[in-house]
């Protein structure tokens with residue numbers, strides 16, 4: 001067996017992630033669903049956590065639970081990620097903390113025909129799903145590169161393996177996250193900064209349930225997605241969480257002709273949301 005000093009740096013089983021990257025984790029979009037799972041997973045692995053979202057009471061309740069369960073420090077930042085300057089406010093709130101991990105989980109997910117949504121809503125989707133992570137990745141990535149250590153995880157979705165009718169813009173923003181993470185994975189590896197895109201299929205979150213998709217869908221547990229994502233950081237540029245999702249991702253992205261893949265996902269989404277969009281806050285959907 002290797003002595004601890006010779007453990008492979010990317011091997012989370014041997015080197016604790018907070019030791020490898022730094023003791024604090026920022027989870028953007030942490031108040032429920034997958035974000036809550038990311039926060040618990042980070043704390044389980046020993047990170048102190050900064051929890052960011054709009055609903056302060058939910059964040060404070062989660063922070064108290066996490067602190068008592070895992071014995072880590074917590075900080076709550078109530079911030080709307082759609083607002084310009086959100087990234088800078090989070091950076092200021094984390095000033096003085098040695099942030100070693102950033103998970104960008106928040107998303108706005110518009111469901112329905114593209115033109116049924118006002119342009120302002122699309123711009124909001126772009127702000128939450130692309131502009132805010134861009135700012136956080138730039139600010140924290142810069143600090144991490146300087147320190148020569150850090151990890152960044154961006155949430156993506158199976159819906160971005162091809163054009164996805166009825167969630168066309170959402171899927172495009174998720175492709176943006178995937179491609180950004182993969183590019184930075186290569187660019188920042190020599191500087192000790194690991195970047196990962198975590199691609200999820202359907203996940204059993206409040207937003208997913210609120211969208212009331214067809215009953216035959218079998219969503220994954222958020223905890224399993226966060227565990228697989230965290231375990232993949234530093235090992236590869238992107239991971240599709242779940243075996244079935246890996247298979248369907250491979251088929252859609254690599255095997256099927258583009259037109260066919262788009263047609264299949266279009267048909268599935270039409271069936272899934274046969275009565276039109278149902279999420280009140282713009283729920284997550286379809287992976």
Ligand SMILES: NC(=O)c1ccc[n+]([C@@H]2O[C@H](COP(=O)([O-])OP(=O)(O)OC[C@H]3O[C@@H](n4cnc5c(N)ncnc54)[C@H](OP(=O)(O)O)[C@@H]3O)[C@@H](O)[C@H]2O)c1
Pocket residue numbers: 028029030031032033034035036052053054055056058079080081082104105106107108109128155156157158199200201202203204205206207208219283284285286287
């Ligand atoms: N669920 C799925 O089936 C699925 C599938 C594939 C990919 N994903 C991806 O997984 C991630 C999480 O999905 P989810 O289903 O857990 O979503 P969710 O239940 O809607 O949770 C989203 C989280 O982000 C926060 N958030 C949303 N908009 C925000 C804003 N403007 N400012 C600050 N925080 C904001 C929400 O908190 P507040 O409301 O308190 O602000 C919440 O904590 C997303 O990136 C999504 O694209 C989900």
